Amino acid sequence: MPLPVVVIVGATAVGKSGLALSMAEMLDTEIISADSMQIYRGMSIGVAAPSSHDLARVKHHFVGAIEPGETFNAADFARGAAAVARKLNTRGRIPVVVGGSGLYVRAFVDGLFPGPPADKRIRRRLKHIAEAEGAQYLHERLQRVDPASAANIHPHDLRRIVRALEVFEITGKPISELHKIHREAKPELDVTFIGLERTRQDLYRRTDERVAQMFERGLVREVADLLERGYASEIDRIRPLGYPEVKAYLLGEIDLDRTKYLIQRNSRRYAKRQYTWFKTDPRIRWFLFGADEEPADYAVQICRAVGIIRSRPVR
16 A cells, blocks of 8 residues: 655745644654755754754654764665654554655655666766866756756766766666656655745745854854864765855855855755756645745645645644
8 A cells, every 4th residue: 555645845945844843743743854964963053954842843754863974865765764654654644754855755755766787987987077077067968968867966966967977878868767767657655745935036035044044053163063073075975055165164265255155055056956856746736935924834724735634623
C-alpha cells in the first residue's frame, strides 16, 4: 500500500517551516526535514534549522543528526524518510515532509534513477576541462543539454555536474528525463503536494531580512567554531549557503559588507533555482501569499483545500 504523506516545498524564506509546524500540530504528527543542510550539527543558524522551541513543539527527523565530516546523500535520506513514514503510518499519522532540497524530495517521493555505471574516461576528460576552464564552464554546458538538472545543481558542485554530463554522454538523454521515466514507472507514495510562493519582491525582502537576522544571531561565530573544529574543507565540499562567504571573511579575503551582500545575492539565486526545479512538477498545488501573510495562519484552510481534512471545524 502506498504511504500517505504531505510534502511542503518552495523557496528558501517563503514560510515552509511555519506552515509545517502548524500543520503537524493540527494533525498530531511529526516532521521529516527534506533540507540537505539541516542534517548537520553545528550549522543551525546559517541553515535556518528549527529552534529548540520548535523542536519541543513537534518532533523533527533529520535535523542536526550528523557531523559535517560525515556523508549523507539523497539516497540515504530517501531510505530513512521512508522508514519514518512507515512508522508514523502504522500509528495512524500522516508525516509532514518539508524542505527546499529538490533532489531529496524527488528521491523520497519517486526514488532515484541509478543511472549507468561510471565511465572513468568521460569523468577524467570532464574534470580536466573543469581544471582548465572552471566548474562554471561545465555548468553552462549542462544548462544547454539538461536545464532542469542545471537549475538544481550549484555551479560549483563539480561532482554532480560531471555525473549529469556523464549520463547524457552515455545515454544521449538528460538525467532529469531518466529520473522522470523512473518516477512514472515506480509510484511509491500517496503524496499530497503543497507549494508555497510569494512575489519576487516579497521573497527577496524576506531573504535579505533572514540573512540580517542570521548575523545578529551569531553566524560569524558559528562558522568560526566550525573552522576551529577542523571543518574548513567540509564547508568547501558541501557549500551550505552563507558559510563559504563567512569563511572568506574570517580569512580576511572580503569585508563584512561584501560578505552580507554575497550571501543575500546567492540566496536569491538559490531561491530562483528552487522554483525552477519545483515548478516543473504538475502534482504540486501552489499557494501564493501576500507580503503581510504567513502560511502558518492558513494551515487549516490549506489542509481543506488539498483534501487533508474535511470542511468542518478542527479541534
